[in-house]
Amino acid sequence: xxxxxxxxxxxxxxxxxxxxxxxxxxxxxxxxxxxxxxxxxxxxxxxxxxxxxxxxxxxxxxxxxxxxxxxxxxxxxxxxxxxxxxxxxxxxxxxxxxxxxxxxxxxxxxxxxxxxxxxxxxxxxxxxxxxxxxxxxxxxxxxxxxxxxxxxxxxxxxxxxxxxxxxxxxxxxxxxxxxxxxxxxxxxxxxxxxxxxxxxxxxxxxxxxxxxxxxxxxxxxxxxxxxxxxxxxxxxxxxxxxxxxxxxxxxxxxxxxxxxxxxxxxxxxxxxxxxxxxxxxxxxxxxxxxxxxxxxxxxxxxxxxxxxxxxxxxxxxxxxxxxxxxxxxxxxxxxxxxxxxxxxxxxxxxxxxxxxxxxxxxxxxxxx
Ligand SMILES: Nc1ncnc2c1ncn2[C@@H]1O[C@H](COP(=O)(O)OP(=O)(O)OP(=O)(O)O)[C@@H](O)[C@H]1O
Ligand SMILES: [Mg+2]
Numbered sequence: 460x461x462x463x464x465x466x467x468x469x470x471x472x473x474x475x476x477x478x479x480x481x482x483x484x485x486x487x488x489x490x491x492x493x494x495x496x497x498x499x500x501x502x503x504x505x506x507x508x509x510x511x512x513x514x515x516x517x518x519x520x521x522x523x524x525x526x527x528x529x530x531x532x533x534x535x536x537x538x539x540x541x542x543x544x545x546x547x548x549x550x551x552x553x554x555x556x557x558x559x560x561x562x563x564x565x566x567x568x569x570x571x572x573x574x575x576x577x578x579x580x581x582x583x584x585x586x587x588x589x590x591x592x593x594x595x596x597x598x599x600x601x602x603x604x605x606x607x608x609x610x611x612x613x614x615x616x617x618x619x620x621x622x623x624x625x626x627x628x629x630x631x632x633x634x635x636x637x638x639x640x641x642x643x644x645x646x647x648x649x650x651x652x653x654x655x656x657x658x659x660x661x662x663x664x665x666x667x668x669x670x671x672x673x674x675x676x677x678x679x680x681x682x683x684x685x686x687x688x689x690x691x692x693x694x695x696x697x698x699x700x701x702x703x704x705x706x707x708x709x710x711x712x713x714x715x716x717x718x719x720x721x722x723x724x725x726x727x728x729x730x731x732x733x734x735x736x737x738x739x740x741x742x743x744x745x746x747x748x749x750x751x752x753x754x755x756x757x758x759x760x761x762x763x764x765x766x767x768x769x770x771x772x773x774x775x776x777x778x779x780x781x782x783x784x785x786x787x788x789x790x791x792x793x794x795x796x797x798x799x800x801x802x803x804x805x806x807x808x809x810x811x812x813x814x815x816x817x818x819x820x821x822x823x824x825x826x827x
Pocket of ligand 1: 472473475476477495496497498499500501502503504651
């Protein structure tokens with residue numbers, strides 16, 4: 460049975476924006492990310508689930524109970540926001556157990572739960588500090604500890620990492636994942652960062668303009684994006700789109716290809732000739748940006764370093780089995796890539812299975 464159900468949930472503003480007709484069913488213990496560009500309605504949807512907004516249509520059911528008309532306080536959930544929302548005059552410990560005091564949980568139990576969550580969130584030893592004496596990452600951990608100590612089965616998070624620098628984002632992201640798993644929480648997590656959504660969740664809801672664009676596992680969204688919008692929102696660099704006729708398809712076809720599946724070849728030796736527009740050495744990989752009239756910015760990811768110059772003409776091969784075919788008019792996916800186990804392995808690069816093997820006569824520049 461689903462733990463959280465949204466059925467046709469709609470909340471629109473007079474001008475524009477909001478969400479329209481959102482239906483979802485989430486099993487208990489799932490980690491769901493709501494992903495999408497700024498203004499697509501992610502926070503509105505989360506606030507509707509929380510009870511901070513009222514829907515104009517639709518139903519929200521949590522754990523078998525219709526909560527549509529209930530206030531936030533009666534929905535048995537916890538929340539973590541981008542702004543940590545801590546009381547500045549209270550210590551870490553007091554901030555964490557504030558809600559338990561309000562709920563008149565006894566002192567002994569409070570102390571025990573506090574000790575547990577402080578350890579779980581790596582805040583041991585900081586319990587007497589004030590929020591102003593903490594780093595951003597520590598403050599967000601206090602907010603997480605406060606949500607965890609409440610022991611509510613549903614936790615809603617709205618961009619909890621966006622105020623943190625890249626390194627902290629990574630470590631707090633891991634804390635969130637561990638905490639959710641340890642406590643068996645069902646989490647709805649809002650983010651505009653596709654990497655965050657992909658690495659944290661079991662299920663991703665991709666939104667655009669107040670509607671659901673696609674729902675699926677991270678790997679579904681990556682390998683079978685339902686639309687060109689999804690194809691270009693997921694992945695870094697995103698999927699490259701090539702006009703069909705350049706590869707021998709009719710006008711209304713757009714070909715999608717993931718950057719790690721594009722092969723380099725000698726000029727004239729691949730499917731298309733391109734010019735190297737930009738090279739970025741990323742350490743383990745090199746990212747090439749290629750100019751080609753049928754595809755503005757064709758991206759290529761190569762393992763290792765690339766000995767190639769900007770302005771050089773190279774051929775590219777777009778392997779048949781990795782091509783996704785989209786309808787150019789509707790943007791919808793019409794043909795998935797073939798289920799090629801080798802192509803899938805490339806998402807998790809293994810040292811012995813890079814683009815270097817097997818050698819093929821066509822791809823002379825393979826190990827550039
Ligand atoms: N209270 C409100 N009154 C009027 N319009 C609103 C209100 N809240 C949100 N909107 C509009 O609804 C749309 C969606 O807003 P929402 O905050 O849900 O977007 P978001 O996906 O969370 O964006 P971001 O990534 O920037 O946080 C926006 O166009 C916004 O201006
Ligand atoms: Mg938002």
